[in-house]
Amino acid sequence: MNVIKVLSKVEEAAGLSHSLPPEAFYNALISDKMDVQDHYTAWRQAQELARGRDPPADAPFSFCSYPFLLNARAKAHLLALEARFIMEQSVAHARMEVQLYGGGGAARRRAEEGPVLQGHDQGGGRGASAGTPRQGRVSGSGAGGGGAGAGNSNSRTTSAVRGYLWQRQRSGGAIGSAGSSPEVAAGGSSRLASRSDAAVSRASSPSSSGSSTGGSGSSSGVGSSLRNLFGLWRSRSGRPTASSSGSGASELRERANGGDSHELAPPSRCAVPGVHSDMCIVRVRRSHLVEDALEEVGRQTRSDLLKPLRVHFIGEEGIDAGGVKKEFFALLMERLLDPVYGLMAYDPASRTYWFNASSLAPAASYFLLGLVLGLAVYNRVLLAFPAPLLLYQKLRGGRELGLRDLEGWQPELAKGLRHILEYDGPEPLADVFGLTFSVDVERFGAIETVPLKPGGEQLPVTEDNRAEYVSLRAAWHMERATAEQYESFAAGFRVLCEGPAMSLFNAQELERLVCGNPRLDFTALREAARYEGGFGRGSVAVSWLWDIVLHELGPEEQRAFLKFFTGSDRSPLGGLGSLRPVIQRDGPDSHKLPTAHTCFNTLLLPEYASRTKLLRLLRLAINNSEGFGLQ
Incomplete structure (x- = not known):
């Protein structure tokens, strides 16, 4: 001891x-x-x-x-044990309620508890205080209620969303960007375009970028805010204008709808019931994935979210035994990170996403983004969520953030600030850099000076106070600039991820818990594989398969194969060998494509007559594998 x-x-x-x-x-x-x-x-x-x-x-x-x-794998086992215990308790409690009070009594209890989004519909725009998201934070067994006057917030939010969408339509993507690519959208996060940025640029070239202070607001109704946010965007971006061709508008509309023009019944009118005592049911249409997913998740009570998750793609035959939810989270996260939604901004220097400080999206949108992330962790689904380690350190808490934390996200900015700390030239620092305790931020074409402390815009940075300046400047980028977005996101994440076992993880382990192991060891996957249906380790087709995977496929195709095979292109904390994959013979040589049961990590492979044929059909399968059944 x-x-x-x-x-x-x-x-x-x-x-x-x-x-x-x-x-x-x-x-x-x-x-x-x-x-x-x-x-x-x-x-x-x-x-x-x-x-x-x-x-x-x-x-x-x-x-x-x-x-x-x-190690991280042992902690993941502890977290899974805790989650399984909570799930079993939640299901047992729901069953007992139905037995004691009937379906009507259980429905009244759910109505009293309220949807998990309730309490995060306060605030009305950029003027809302940073403390607003905290007031609605969910803890214990229920969600906080909305305050008086919440009904008036609907019109305020609708106006803010309309302005947000109008700005986005004019810019053609994320606010502040000239396009919708991640690299261009990075500028939408904000640009520091003043003497302060120029001074730091002189200390470290190229110049660094930061974030402006963002605002948030939301609707008093759980679904109305999201319908405004996504529905209005689709209708506006899809409407032909004098400056846009019909094909361009059609492309935008098809992109917003997920590339499918076939309209299915919305979740509220589909045949699958929305509530079950044994599971949390989420029903979505591929053509309206983001809108349906966020409304479906937002309508759940916390008690429902604590049950095992089951996802149903409306119009498809897939039964969720694990694989459907993997695809659901993968597709949803990919679209939520798309610059057209403007929630997150891409930073090309670190190749990570951070909160878009220029976004006018309501606080509920960031709460739901955090809730989706927490829901995936709670149900042991890995996500492609390339956020800097800084995010996980903030979620982990326990210590004050510093310049070293900024380096992992904004390396050039951190390098410039460090150079200011180490400057020892003959000329006074104030004359060389010309800095004050302020940051100039571009917001929708106008430059706004934000003081780092009261009266900071008039206070020059000198050798005596430069340590304080660097500390305040770093804190502004990491905390103040996106405080409202982060607080809403963190409150959503902690609805399901604030149990005792979560406290065991450090920031690096928490990142791996969300995103998986960055190393893909396909040799370990081969060694852990089991064979059924007449295949064995020495079968010719099996030897061809692993030779192709290890030596023929490139890194991107290997990830596509892993996703086709297991439902995720991420490696769990225990490595690919912990997946215990199964290769099963699917009949003799034929023109049939390889198929997979992603819920059970099982690959169904016909015994092809040649390696060339196996390679051709495997590539065809892994590149055209989205969906479960016919829509």
Whole structure:
């Protein structure tokens, strides 16, 4: 025990100094051999006893009390155990309600609890305070209610959304951008176009970009705000104008609709019921994926979200045993990150997405974005969400952010600020850089000066106060500029991801929990594979398959193969070998394409007569694999 306590102090010091990575303290024996359930139970018991009036001197021992010893895979097992326990409790409680009070009583209880989005429909625009999202934060067993006068917020939000959409239509994409590509949309986050940016540019070239202060507001109705946000955009962007050709408007309309003109019944009128005691049901149309998904998630109560998730694509035959929800989250996240929605801005320097400070999207949109991320984690679905490590450090909390955190997201800006700290030239710093305690931000074509402290626009940066300037400037980029967007996002994420097991993860592990292991080891996938239906490890077609995957397919095609095979192009924390894939013979040689059961990581492969034929049909299959059944 004394050794572990000493290691704990060493790990704490290493974390503050960044001298050792977290992996240096992992203990493989403990991580692999630990009885997850026993240690989790002992840890929770120790926590409960410590909160009592008379805590005992000797609490039950658990390695969970020293999480730095556990690798990310062991912590993921603990989180999965906690989630499974909560799911079972939620389902049992819902069943008991139906048995005791009938369907009507359960419906009244759901109405009393209210949708999870309730309480996040306050605020009316850029003037709303940064504290607004916190007022509606969901905690405990229910959601907070809306305040008085919430009914008036609908018109305020609709006006803000109309202005937001009008600006976006004029700019052709994200606000502040000339196009819709990620690289161009990065400028939509904001550009610091003043003497302060020029000074930092002189310290570090090329010049860095930051973020402006964003506002938020939302509707009092759960669905009306989202219908305004996405429906109005589609109708406006799809309407032909004098400056746009018919084909261009048609392309925009088709893009907004997911490329499908066939209209299906909306979720509220489809045959699949929206409520079930055993699961959380989300019904979506591919042609209206974003609108349907956010409205469906937003209408759920917290009690429903705690149940196992089941996704139904309206008009398709797929039954969700895991694979359908993987595709749902993959498609939804891809579209939410699209610059046309303007929620997130792409930074080409770090190749990551950050909150779009220039967005006028309501706070509810960011709350739902965080909720979608948390829902995926809770249901053990990996996402392609390339956010900087800074986001996960903010979600993790526990320490003050600094210049080192900024380096991972805005390396050039951090380099310039560090150069200001280290400047030792003969000329005074104030004469060389010409800085004041302020930041100039471009907002919709106008330059606005934002003071970093009261009276900061009149206070020059000198050798004596430059450390304070750098600290305030870094904090402005990482926190103040997008405070409202982040707070709403974090509140949504924590609806499902604020349990005790989540506290075990550090920022790097939390990133891997969301996005998976960045390393794709297809050799480990091959070694872990099992074979059925007449195939064996030595079968000719199997040998051809792995030779093609390992040596013929490029990195992008390998990811496409993994997604076709398992429903996700991400690797779980345990690596690809932990997927336990199955290769099953699907008849003799034929012209039939390979197919897959993504819910069970099973590839159905005909015994093709030649390697060339297998390669051709495999490529055809992995590049045309979206959908479950006929729509």
